[in-house]
Amino acid sequence: MTMRWRPQHVRTRLTLWYVGVLSAVLALYIVSTLLFVYVSLRQQLDERLRAEFERVEDRLAEPSGGTIGIDGHDEEGVPASLVEVWSPEGAVLYRSASLRGEALAPAWPTTTRDDWSFTSLRLRDGTPLRVLSHAYGVLGRRVVIRVAASEERLRHEWRELSVGLLFGLPVAVAIAGLGGHWLARRVLAPLGRMARRAERLTADNLGERLPVENADDEMGHLARVFNASLARIEESFAQLRRFTADASHELRTPLTAIRAVGEVALQEHQDPERYREAIGSMLEEVDRLSRLVASLLFLSRADAGPVLRCVKRGLLELARETAALLEILAEEKGQRIEVGGDDGVMAEVDGLILRQALINLIDNAIKYSPRGGCIRITVRTNSEGAASVEVADEGPGIPEGHRSRVFDRFYRVDTSRSREGGGAGLGLAITLWAVKAHGGRIELDSEEGRGSTFRIVLPALSSSTQSMPQERPRERGEVMRTVVILAAWLGFIAVDVRAQAPSPAGLDTNRIESLTGAKGALDEKEGVFKVSVPRADLAVTAAGVRMTPPLGLTSWAAFKRAGGHVMVMGDLVLLEDQVNPVMSVALDEGLEVTALHNHFFWDTPKVMFMHIGGSGEEAAMASAVGKVLAKIKDTAGGKGDVPHAEIDPSQTTLDTSKIEAILANKGSLGSGVYKVTIGRTARMHGQEVAATMGVNTWAAFAGSDQRAVVDGDFAMLESELQSVLKALRHAGINVVAIHQHMAGEEPRIVFLHYWGVGPTDVLARGVRAALDQTRHEGDRAR
Numbered sequence: 001m002t003m004r005w006r007p008q009h010v011r012t013r014l015t016l017w018y019v020g021v022l023s024a025v026l027a028l029y030i031v032s033t034l035l036f037v038y039v040s041l042r043q044q045l046d047e048r049l050r051a052e053f054e055r056v057e058d059r060l061a062e063p064s065g066g067t068i069g070i071d072g073h074d075e076e077g078v079p080a081s082l083v084e085v086w087s088p089e090g091a092v093l094y095r096s097a098s099l100r101g102e103a104l105a106p107a108w109p110t111t112t113r114d115d116w117s118f119t120s121l122r123l124r125d126g127t128p129l130r131v132l133s134h135a136y137g138v139l140g141r142r143v144v145i146r147v148a149a150s151e152e153r154l155r156h157e158w159r160e161l162s163v164g165l166l167f168g169l170p171v172a173v174a175i176a177g178l179g180g181h182w183l184a185r186r187v188l189a190p191l192g193r194m195a196r197r198a199e200r201l202t203a204d205n206l207g208e209r210l211p212v213e214n215a216d217d218e219m220g221h222l223a224r225v226f227n228a229s230l231a232r233i234e235e236s237f238a239q240l241r242r243f244t245a246d247a248s249h250e251l252r253t254p255l256t257a258i259r260a261v262g263e264v265a266l267q268e269h270q271d272p273e274r275y276r277e278a279i280g281s282m283l284e285e286v287d288r289l290s291r292l293v294a295s296l297l298f299l300s301r302a303d304a305g306p307v308l309r310c311v312k313r314g315l316l317e318l319a320r321e322t323a324a325l326l327e328i329l330a331e332e333k334g335q336r337i338e339v340g341g342d343d344g345v346m347a348e349v350d351g352l353i354l355r356q357a358l359i360n361l362i363d364n365a366i367k368y369s370p371r372g373g374c375i376r377i378t379v380r381t382n383s384e385g386a387a388s389v390e391v392a393d394e395g396p397g398i399p400e401g402h403r404s405r406v407f408d409r410f411y412r413v414d415t416s417r418s419r420e421g422g423g424a425g426l427g428l429a430i431t432l433w434a435v436k437a438h439g440g441r442i443e444l445d446s447e448e449g450r451g452s453t454f455r456i457v458l459p460a461l462s463s464s465t466q467s468m469p470q471e472r473p474r475e476r477g478e479v480m481r482t483v484v485i486l487a488a489w490l491g492f493i494a495v496d497v498r499a500q501a502p503s504p505a506g507l508d509t510n511r512i513e514s515l516t517g518a519k520g521a522l523d524e525k526e527g528v529f530k531v532s533v534p535r536a537d538l539a540v541t542a543a544g545v546r547m548t549p550p551l552g553l554t555s556w557a558a559f560k561r562a563g564g565h566v567m568v569m570g571d572l573v574l575l576e577d578q579v580n581p582v583m584s585v586a587l588d589e590g591l592e593v594t595a596l597h598n599h600f601f602w603d604t605p606k607v608m609f610m611h612i613g614g615s616g617e618e619a620a621m622a623s624a625v626g627k628v629l630a631k632i633k634d635t636a637g638g639k640g641d642v643p644h645a646e647i648d649p650s651q652t653t654l655d656t657s658k659i660e661a662i663l664a665n666k667g668s669l670g671s672g673v674y675k676v677t678i679g680r681t682a683r684m685h686g687q688e689v690a691a692t693m694g695v696n697t698w699a700a701f702a703g704s705d706q707r708a709v710v711d712g713d714f715a716m717l718e719s720e721l722q723s724v725l726k727a728l729r730h731a732g733i734n735v736v737a738i739h740q741h742m743a744g745e746e747p748r749i750v751f752l753h754y755w756g757v758g759p760t761d762v763l764a765r766g767v768r769a770a771l772d773q774t775r776h777e778g779d780r781a782r
Contacts, residue, residue, distance in 0.1 A: 011184035018180040023173050030165045037161055041154045042130070046118055049132040053147045056083050057136055082129070082148040093143060099123075104131050104146045120151065128152060190219040194226065204519055206234040208536035208549070227537075238517045255289070258282045308350040308437060312461065315389055316343050316379040318351060322358040323377060326366060334372045337362070341379030347387040347458045349438055354456075357434035360427035361391040361454050368395030369451070382457065386440075389456040397448040406444070407432040506561040508618060515622035516557065518629060530558040533629055535573045537636055542603040552599055553607070555632065557625045559618070566618040568625060572610045577640030578632060579608050580734045585631040586612050587726050589624035594721070596738040643734065645757040647709050649673050649702040654760060659701060662764040663771070675700040678771065680715050684745040694741060695749060697774075699767050701760060708760040710767065714752040716774045721750050723773035728754055731766020 084104045085094035095101070102123055117133040128151040136145050194210045201208060209230060212223040265278035316339070323337045330337050358377075365375040373394040382388045398406060407428045431454075435442045439459050446452035507529050513520055520531035533556070534549030547553055557570030568591070574582055583593055595611040612628065614621055635641075649672035656674045660666050667676035677698040679691025689695050699712040710733065716724050721738070728735055733756035741751050756763055 011181065011188050014184045014188075015177060015181040018184075019173055019177040022176050022180075023169075026169055026172060030169060033165065034158065034162055038154075038158050041158060042151075045130050045149060045151065045154055046132070049118075049130060049147050049149055050116070052149070053132055053134060053145065056145060056147055084146040084148075086144040086146070088142050104129070104148050128155060130154075187219075190223070194219075194223055198226070201230070203237060205534065206230060206237055207534050212539070258286065258289075308353065310348045310350050310438075312346055312348050313351060314343060315345050315347055315349075315387055315458075316341050318349070318355060319358065319377050319379055319389060322355050323362060326359065326362050329363070329366050330375065333366065333369075335366060335369055335375060337375045337377065339377045339379075341377075342381060345379050345381055345387050346461050347438075348461060349458065353434045353437065357431040357456065358389065358391070360431045361456075364427060365391055365393035365395070365452075369393045370395070381460075384457075385460045387458040387460065389458075390453055391455075392451060392453040394451045397450055398444070398446040398452055399448060403444055403446060407442070507559055507566065511619065512559055512622045515619060516626040516629060518557075518626075526560070528558050528560045530556055531625070532556045533632075538573075538575070538605075538607070540603055540605065540607055542600040547600070547603070547607075555629065557612070557629075559621065561618075562615070565615055566621050567615045568613060568621045570612045570625065572612060572628065572632065574608050574610055574632065575636075575640065576606050576608060577638065577642045578635045579610060579640075579736075580729065581635050581640055582628060582631050583610065583725065583735060584729045586610075586624070586628050587722070587729060589627050590614060590616065590620065591624050591628065592722050593725055593735075593738065596735060641734075643757045645703070645707055645709060647703040647707065647757075652702050653704045654701055654708065655705055658705070658761060659764050662761065662768050663699070664768075673700050673702045680749070680774075682742075682745045682747060682749050684742060689742075689745070697771065699764075701763070703760070705760045707757070708763060709755070709757050710763040711755050712753070712767070714754060714770065715749055716752065718748050718750050720774045721752070724752060724770045727770040727773055728752075728756075728766060731762065731769060732756060732758060733763065733766045 082096045082099055087093050119131045122128050129148045130151050131146055131148040133146045136143055190213050197210050209227045210223045212220050214220045320339050323339050327337060376392045378390040380388050432442055435456050441457050443455040509522060509529050512529060516531050518531035518533050520529050522529045532554050535553040536549055538553055540547040553573050555572045557568055559566055559568050586593055591612045591614040594613050597609055599609055652672035654674055656669060663676050665676050665678055667674050677696050679696045681688055681690045682695050695715055697714045699710055701708055701710050703709055733754050735754050737753040739751060
């Protein structure tokens with residue numbers, strides 16, 4: 001058995017292939033070159049012999065005795081050539097003396113035709129000759145003239161060239177091989193770095209990404225494809241964590257209620273009526289738990305690839321049957337259900353599956369519509385020729401920010417309201433699956449305060465449709481997926497005690513991870529749970545140093561229970577274009593922004609660090625942090641805000657009187673910039689310090705009334721910071737720094753730098769709105 005050797009490394013195989021192909025090409029080139037040179041040199045020699053022949057024939061003479069001579073030359077003949085003349089009878093009429101009696105041909109030629117004949121031969125002393133033979137007439141006699149020249153010089157030049165090329169071949173191949181190996185290592189080096197980074201990836205650091213050194217080449221494309229795959233895997237893990245936390249929470253809630261009711265009932269002797277109430281409460285929770293488990297099992301079968309038994313039937317009839325099942329629920333709230341549409345709309349559906357989807361939609365419409373409201377179900381054919389079933393309610397509508405997520409499992413727009421209604425957030429997820437299983441789609445139209453319309457769109461019924469049930473085969477991957485999901489749900493139902501028990505810090509760490517979408521670690525000594533998100537997506541260098549997440553490029557948020565609430569503190573790593581979009585989300589979600597600064601000099605791109613804080617209910621704080629982290633992800637890769645305005649202060653045409661009127665303060669115009677300064681007072685080292693010492697708010701405007709820039713510094717108390725930030729951000733003015741100018745002053749003064757572009761009056765009103773947040777008794781802006 002023979003072993004086939006195969007180099008282990010790709011770079012070695014590339015080098016060997018490169019060297020092999022180059023060697024073959026060079027060898028072919030050398031052979032072609034030598035052949036070409038040899039033929040060229042011989043052609044040159046043949047041309048020289050022709051010229052020598054013409055010189056010889058011009059000098060031939062017949063002196064006497066039937067011999068031939070060459071006029072004007074001695075017996076040596078023509079220099080640099082050897083001459084021989086033969087008669088038709090085979091007699092030698094002339095021969096150069098330098099031939100020393102040796103013939104240029106073994107005998108008289110068999111023909112005396114007028115063609116030119118070239119031959120090669122060697123003399124007895126080994127001299128190689130090139131011989132030209134041609135018939136010629138001399139004084140009426142037919143003779144054959146042979147002219148010869150030595151090939152020694154030709155062969156010497158050819159041999160020198162051959163030796164040079166053959167000795168140069170291995171040198172060239174060696175140099176090319178070394179260069180090819182170096183180039184292969186250099187080209188494949190990014191693959192090695194990507195492999196090393198990929199080897200470090202685990203479920204705990206899926207936020208890291210492979211390095212992309214050149215996004216335009218093949219390696220960069222490969223890295224981007226891998227990073228996109230990692231992002232999808234990270235999102236899948238995040239969804240799995242959310243699903244785990246939500247399912248665990250949903251299953252734990254009724255179990256906890258059952259246990260609590262049972263323990264209370266057993267604490268002391270109760271009368272039968274109290275026991276009946278306790279058992280009734282427990283049965284309600286059991287019913288809720290049963291519905292939840294049934295929904296989970298339904299979804300598990302759906303994920304496994306269900307068998308649909310589709311038949312052709314009328315959708316209006318199916319809608320009426322479904323509405324009839326839920327009429328009693330509508331009557332309890334004084335509502336009515338109206339069903340109408342085209343009775344001829346047909347579709348190939350599994351009646352049981354599609355009925356479940358309609359039940360979920362109608363049930364939601366009843367829950368969220370007010371008492372006395374109307375739920376309308378309409379069946380029609382849309383403009384595309386597809387069958388459509390619409391369920392419209394008169395409820396509060398769904399806010400735009402929630403519409404894309406209402407079909408997620410366990411997702412609720414209003415958490416408390418859904419729990420009161422007994423829902424687990426699975427109904428719309430089941431509906432979405434049921435519609436997609438039929439090859440359709442579900443659309444949502446909603447307007448806050450005016451209700452929502454869910455529209456099921458099913459494929460049009462073709463003329464060749466069969467009414468026989470159609471079974472969809474299960475793929476191996478789907479079966480495996482079912483096993484995994486069922487195993488997970490069985491684990492939840494079994495209830496892991498460690499997962500159910502609160503952490504030593506009194507925090508629900510699973511819920512925090514789920515709501516923030518980030519992995520965390522618990523410090524039991526300090527009672528702090530900290531989630532982190534490495535900014536591995538950034539390619540930052542500072543003074544030539546490649547900055548990585550361990551060097552400070554990691555966003556984090558720490559949670560700590562404080563009495564009946566939870567406090568949060570964090571630091572966010574942001575690029576310049578992300579700062580203000582992320583700040584707006586943080587402020588809108590009830591978090592505080594407490595500082596904004598840089599950590600590095602000479603960094604490219606510029607990195608900013610924003611500190612956040614807050615205090616409140618655990619879920620609210622975690623949800624707020626989660627939305628902030630989601631905004632960071634959404635604005636990554638240059639998708640943030642980068643204002644731009646080409647304004648030259650020397651061309652300023654501002655109406656300064658409007659600015660004065662809005663700010664209620666007079667400023668000064670210089671070098672095309674109109675600047676307003678508003679002082680504050682504080683005490684430091686026992687002395688009062690005010691505007692001239694730098695305790696002031698100022699705003700500088702330049703440009704035109706239609707397009708201006710404002711730049712400034714804001715002085716405020718710590719208690720005023722959040723209100724000022726909100727006012728500036730609501731006006732579209734960017735905050736570029738938050739910090740202190742002094743130490744030990746009383747009261748504590750915080751300074752904020754801002755910058756914005758837009759119409760002058762809008763900017764001025766934004767600054768005025770921020771100033772209004774600082775005006776308080778005893779320290780008014782002036």
